Amino acid sequence: MAGGSKRAREKRETAGTPSDRDIERFIKRHPEKFERFIELTISKQFSGPLPPPDVLREYGDVISDLPGMLVEMARKEQNHRHEMDRLFMRRFSRGQWMGFTLGLLVIALAGVLLWNEHNIGGLGTLVIGISALIGSLVYSRKSGAPDP
16 A cells, blocks of 8 residues: 555554643643743543553553453443344334234235225225325335334
8 A cells, every 4th residue: 555554544643643641741841931921721522432552651651451441331332222123123013014014904804895886985994095005104204113
């Protein structure tokens, strides 16, 4: 590769960036340069289950096995979330199949009623069965329910 790996590029890009500790050491070693030191506020934000590697290392300085515990906690949380998603999709899919089967049974009942010359009852049952199937499809699309 001409540009090198992504990790190597990141190291080159952050090589000149001082850490919080470097800044603190500099201030302590050169107090004369900070005669009018007002206030320095450093704010860090990150999103996701784990902090960036440098913050994890700092956590490890406080409690030696804390980074491992945090990684394990994030792994367990991700596994739990995936299991809950699978369970939801299984139940959602089962409900759709039950509704589809019930709709087909209502349409079959309408066919039996129409076959036995119960025209009004058969036609009403047929309209109800078809409208229920179409209505549930439209409702699931509008409510943003996931497709199985």
